[in-house]
Amino acid sequence: MRDEKNGKGATGVRRWGATAGSAPRGRAGRAGRGVPSDARSQIAALLAALVLLVASVLLALPPAEVLGWGVDFAGGTSYSYALADGAADTAATAAAVRSRLSALGVRGARVSSGEGVTVEVPAGQDAADAVAVATRPGRVELVRLDAISDADALARVQAGASGVVLAEGSYEAFLDNSSIASIDPVRLSASSDLYGIQIAFTSEGAEAFAEVTSELAPVGGQVAVVFDGTVVAAPGVSDPITDGVVTVSAGLSLTDAAGMQAAVRTGVLPAELGEGTAAPLAPAVSGTGLLRALVVAGVAALVALLATMRLLGLVAYAGLVSVAVLEVGGLAALSRAGLFVPTGAAYVVAAIVVCATFLELLRVLWRVRSCVRGGTDPRDAGRVALRRHARELAVIAVAFVAGGLALFLLVSEGGLASNPAGLAWPVAAVAGALTLLLVCLPLTRAFSRAMRANPDAWGVAPRDEGDR
Structure with a gap:
């Protein structure tokens, strides 16, 4: 026979009542004099979650610039x-x-x-x-002026003109991209928007450049720096340059100087491109339509959660909102850093991983409800459910982080920024962990007294034999 008066063998509400009735007087006394330590920890967690949620919203503002500047959304x-x-x-x-x-x-x-x-x-x-x-070919060449056969172009270069186009076949370069290790833009002065370039040669290039400058220095010869057949500078040579580095005051725009730098890094384009044509692009996704879809989905999710979990569904819904907002905030932070590019595909992936993360949170809350129905005090049910799911949640989090980073770093075509969808995975893992620890479990503990008082309203009606 069960000793239900003392709580032995009892489950559900009877066990909660027995546990609550046997609480030490010292704890009750401390609770009367101030906020209990357990309540303080819940408040601290919820305040931390609130700070993170507000920060996420602020990071995403203004959304048109931070989250909507991709071609799909901005045209x-x-x-x-x-x-x-x-x-x-x-x-x-x-x-x-x-x-x-x-x-x-x-x-x-x-x-x-x-x-x-x-x-x-x-x-x-x-x-x-x-x-x-x-989209230019990207040929960077160094040419001795005495190797240019186009008399008209040569005269203009010797007169100090820049931007002179050399006819194809009218010159022979002694160095090109293959002999250049790097090019770096150098601002000519603090008050100027013009740039020169610093060229660093490979070991073979340095030897060739030293040999040519040794020959030209005694006669005051010149070396032309040619970018895709156009002379950008033709400095005179007064001394041999043997250290493999030379700075040329070319008077270029930053775009042109950086373009030469990028051309050396990527090499000459495998295919030469013809003249380009420009056309406007309209946005593929309507921001208003997307907002309406989100509102409809949010209302439908709330109704479904209330129908299946009653008031405990509000805790689950708070978790859904938290995961979504933290996901947006994380992507907004990456967008500000230039890593995440808002595209329709990236947001579809983000929505999928948010739903997957929420389903895992829902499983934990479902376990919380099962624990409470089985007699575990609502204050402790979250800790019990988390302990039972800890290994599974850890595996899923690692899979999200590793899989997402692999997609971003290894699978993306042509560079990191070309496939940002993978970044949604690790952000979702972090958002889910923070939501579980700072929102769902603290809210469950905060509402523990209400669950004891009215378990039917919270969907945690006990499973005692006498209550069936």
Whole structure:
């Protein structure tokens, strides 16, 4: 026979009552004089969650700039380039152009290949010059002036003109991209917007450059720096340069100087592109329509949770909102850092991982309800459920982080920023962990007294034999 008066053998509400009735007087006394330590920990967790949620919202403001500047949401400009030299490796060309645009600071550009190469740049960026530089062949050459056969061009260069176009076949370079280790833009002065370039040669290039400058120094010869057949500078040589580094005051714009730098890093384009044509791009996704869809989905989720879990569904809904807001905040932070590019595909993946993360939270809360129904005090049910699911949750979190980073770093075509969808995975893992620890479990403990008083309303009606 059960001793239900003392709580032995009892379950559900009877066990809660027995536990509550046998609580030590000292604890009750401390509770009367101030906030219990257990309540303080719940309040601290919920305040921390509130701070994170507010920070996430602030990071996403203004959404049109932080989260909506991708081509899918903001529209932009499309640049189309046909091949100038027939059949060639357009995929490798597109990858090189994409890398150059990233180096030139163009955010969110899409570069695709087919019969030619198409570049799509989100609205709000003045990227026409950068696109023009990124789609050039990218040949950087050093030429002795006495090796130029075009008399008219030679005279103009000797007169100090820059931007002189050399006819194809009218010169022979003694160094090119293959002999240059790096090019770095150098600002000519603090008050100037013009840049020079610092060229560092490979060991073979340094030897060749030292040999040429040793020959030209006694006669005051000149070396022309040629970018895709255009002379950008032709400094005179007064002394041999043997250390493998030379700085040229070219008077370039930052875009042109950075373009030369990117061209050396990526090499000459595998396919030469013809003249580009620009056309406007309309947004593919309506922000108003997306907002309506989110509102409808949110209301439907709330109704479903209340129907299945009653008032405990409010705790689950708070978890859903928290995961979604923290996910948006995390992606907004990455967007501000230039890592996450808002695209329709990326947001579809983000929605999927948010739903998957919420389902795991729901499983924990379902376990909490089962524990409470079985007689575990609501204050302790969260800890019991978390202990039972800890290993499973850890495995899922590791899989989200590892899988997402692998997609972002390894699988993405042509560079990190071209496939940002993988970043939604690790952000969701962090958002889910924070929501579980700072929102769902503290709320469950905070509502423990209400659950004891009215378990039917919270969907945690006990499973005592006498109550069936």
